[in-house]
Amino acid sequence: MSNTPLRHLAIIMDGNGRWAAQRGLKRTKGHEKGAEVIRDITAYCAKHSTIETATFYAFSTENWKRPKIEIDFLMKMLDRYLMEELPSYQEQGVAFRAIGDLNAFSKSLQQRILDTQEQTKNNTNLMQILALNYGGRAEITAAVNKLIQDGKKMLTQEDISSALQTPYADIDLLIRTSGEQRISNFLLWQASYSEFYFTPTLWPDFTTSELEKILLNYHQRTRRFGGI
Numbered sequence: 001m002s003n004t005p006l007r008h009l010a011i012i013m014d015g016n017g018r019w020a021a022q023r024g025l026k027r028t029k030g031h032e033k034g035a036e037v038i039r040d041i042t043a044y045c046a047k048h049s050t051i052e053t054a055t056f057y058a059f060s061t062e063n064w065k066r067p068k069i070e071i072d073f074l075m076k077m078l079d080r081y082l083m084e085e086l087p088s089y090q091e092q093g094v095a096f097r098a099i100g101d102l103n104a105f106s107k108s109l110q111q112r113i114l115d116t117q118e119q120t121k122n123n124t125n126l127m128q129i130l131a132l133n134y135g136g137r138a139e140i141t142a143a144v145n146k147l148i149q150d151g152k153k154m155l156t157q158e159d160i161s162s163a164l165q166t167p168y169a170d171i172d173l174l175i176r177t178s179g180e181q182r183i184s185n186f187l188l189w190q191a192s193y194s195e196f197y198f199t200p201t202l203w204p205d206f207t208t209s210e211l212e213k214i215l216l217n218y219h220q221r222t223r224r225f226g227g228i
Helices: 015-022 026-045 062-066 068-092 107-118 136-149 157-162 208-219
Strands: 009-013 052-058 092-100 128-135 171-178 195-198
Touching: 015 026, 026 052, 026 068, 026 128, 026 208, 052 062, 052 068, 062 068, 062 128, 068 092, 068 107, 068 128, 092 107, 128 136, 136 157, 171 208, 195 208
Parallel strands: 009 052, 009 171, 052 128, 092 128, 171 195
Antiparallel strands: none
16 A cells, blocks of 8 residues: 555646547547546545645646647636636635746736635635646746845755745656656656556546546555655
8 A cells, every 4th residue: 555645646638639539529629628527636636535736737838839729719718717617616625726937828817817816725625736838847947046036055955845836745646648658847846756647548538437546556556755
């Protein structure tokens, strides 16, 4: 059995486009279905006995390379998602937080994100984090630059951890859907001793039942953190 409880779960949600293509649908339909899965997984995590934080890789710094029409759709869908989810956040006790460089988003979307964070900040069942315009290298670089600007000459690991956007404890388990086996610049610092699980399931087909099976697999592992 795992010697540490699962407190921080991180998920790279991959496969929306392929899911839609397999069904002859527009990629946007895959994103819409994927948003429904985020709702289901978040609700499950909010009820889980040990999970305190669930971080979802929603939009990377590299995703701007996608067609403008798809990016515009994703921005509108995010705004709608946050608006529609607010009652659920409150009912389920979920505190919402966004990480990443939000300056690239419209002022109205930035305000929606800030408002949602403010209105849910006192909820305690789960911290749901969406990584938006996020890159792990950029996060670490920004943290180091902040510490330098603050006058730090020599940095410790604790210094860097405290300056990151995500000082919510290291990741215990990182899941990636769709069969790809890489972490794609996601939470590089926080994933240093994570357990990894790669599933071939496309994100829109991912279910809480599969998550339960993955959590069982996690609890059957022994985490040594470099020890014996």
